[in-house]
Amino acid sequence: xxxxxxxxxxxxxxxxxxxxxxxxxxxxxxxxxxxxxxxxxxxxxxxxxxxxxxxxxxxxxxxxxxxxxxxxxxxxxxxxxxxxxxxxxxxxxxxxxxxxxxxxxxxxxxxxxxxxxxxxxxxxxxxxxxxxxxxxxxxxxxxxxxxxxxxxxxxxxxxxxxxxxxxxxxxxxxxxxxxxxxxxxxxxxxxxxxxxxxxxxxxxxxxxxxxxxxxxxxxxxxxxxxxxxxxxxxxx
Amino acid sequence: xxxxxxxxxxxxxxxxxxxxxxxxxxxxxxxxxxxxxxxxxxxxxxxxxxxxxxxxxxxxxxxxxxxxxxxxxxxxxxxxxxxxxxxxxxxxxxxxxxxxxxx
Numbered sequence: 001x002x003x004x005x006x007x008x009x010x011x012x013x014x015x016x017x018x019x020x021x022x023x024x025x026x027x028x029x030x031x032x033x034x035x036x037x038x039x040x041x042x043x044x045x046x047x048x049x050x051x052x053x054x055x056x057x058x059x060x061x062x063x064x065x066x067x068x069x070x071x072x073x074x075x076x077x078x079x080x081x082x083x084x085x086x087x088x089x090x091x092x093x094x095x096x097x098x099x100x101x102x103x104x105x106x107x108x109x110x111x112x113x114x115x116x117x118x119x120x121x122x123x124x125x126x127x128x129x130x131x132x133x134x135x136x137x138x139x140x141x142x143x144x145x146x147x148x149x150x151x152x153x154x155x156x157x158x159x160x161x162x163x164x165x166x167x168x169x170x171x172x173x174x175x176x177x178x179x180x181x182x183x184x185x186x187x188x189x190x191x192x193x194x195x196x197x198x199x200x201x202x203x204x205x206x207x208x209x210x211x212x213x214x215x216x217x218x219x220x221x222x223x224x225x226x227x228x229x230x231x232x233x234x235x236x
Numbered sequence: 237x238x239x240x241x242x243x244x245x246x247x248x249x250x251x252x253x254x255x256x257x258x259x260x261x262x263x264x265x266x267x268x269x270x271x272x273x274x275x276x277x278x279x280x281x282x283x284x285x286x287x288x289x290x291x292x293x294x295x296x297x298x299x300x301x302x303x304x305x306x307x308x309x310x311x312x313x314x315x316x317x318x319x320x321x322x323x324x325x326x327x328x329x330x331x332x333x334x335x336x337x338x339x
Contacts, residue, residue, distance in 0.1 A: 014321040021324075036239035039249070046253035056252060064248040073252040077259050079291075082283055084263020091264060103260045108288070115284050160331040163306065166295040167327030169288055170310045171320040176285035189286035190293045197294035209290020210283060217282030218275045 008110070008130025011117065015109040016134050018168040019050070020142030025161045026054055027146020033060040037147055044140050048107065050165065051203070052076045076203040082210060083111050090114065090123060098125065105132025112172040184220050189213030302334035 030040050035057065043053055052073045059069050083106065091099055102125055110131030117123040177186075193209030200208075270276060296303040310327035314320055 018324045066248045070251040080259040081263040085267035088267035160328040163331040167324040169292045171314040171323040173288035174311045185282040185286045189290045193290035210287030213286025214279040214283040218279030
């Protein structure tokens with residue numbers, strides 16, 4: 001039997017190509033902003049979060065707006081609080097040390113693939129970590145490739161490379177669809193995200209939409225099975 | 237040639253990294269105190285999909301009609317083929333063609 005690490009690493013290979021594609025866009029932007037390859041690799045290794053790194057490179061001016069940058073990253077990455085929370089059942093019974101080591105390489109892609117695998121009962125911490133390693137390698141190759149080859153693709157948007165991120169996450173979202181019980185949460189999440197995107201600055205729309213959708217599921221109608229399950233719990 | 241990392245880069249990137257890692261681990265550790273059944277659990281189950289949908293929808297809509305076409309074909313491709321890479325390429329191809337024609 002293949003180890004969970006290898007299975008996770010392999011399951012994320014289709015993602016690796018798309019991660020490298022939009023990583024190359026970041027590399028081009030970073031070289032235009034004057035980042036060195038070492039700055040970029042330092043960021044890839046320590047931050048390891050695609051959308052946050054795009055915003056950081058976008059804000060890159062001399063002197064660096066350190067506090068504004070940290071706040072922007074906080075808002076964009078607030079979703080990791082929710083992502084981390086959703087991984088709790090996977091880490092059940094694991095030591096604190098294991099959690100401390102394994103959580104750094106959690107990105108949207110290996111998280112989404114692990115959640116989908118979990119629905120089939122085959123996810124594990126090793127599977128998640130294997131995916132993280134694949135993503136880290138492809139993210140590094142993509143961003144550095146974009147930086148070094150920046151001259152060849154001066155206008156990445158002409159080749160729709162900037163849409164790679166949206167397209168791959170659309171595909172991942174489809175994989176997480178749980179059937180018609182998701183209709184209301186997704187409707188609320190989508191509507192709130194569009195409203196927040198229109199009226200609020202920055203990336204608040206991600207967390208507002210996600211939380212709104214979860215809240216809608218929480219407050220929405222319960223199926224009969226779930227109601228019976230609730231009846232077993234003593235009232236407060 | 238080995239470039240040095242300037243101290244302000246070290247500070248800015250280091251702070252961003254600390255914030256991101258704190259959120260990742262914080263979410264996991266906080267969730268140990270969450271209820272495991274009932275309505276709260278239902279919300280947590282719906283969260284992953286809702287979060288990703290909220291992440292992509294504004295970017296899709298801001299591409300206009302072609303963004304919706306691209307997203308629709310991406311979704312259809314991944315349902316039919318179970319291949320997210322192919323689905324991504326289909327979506328990008330639509331946007332690529334739309335931008336070429338719009339010029």
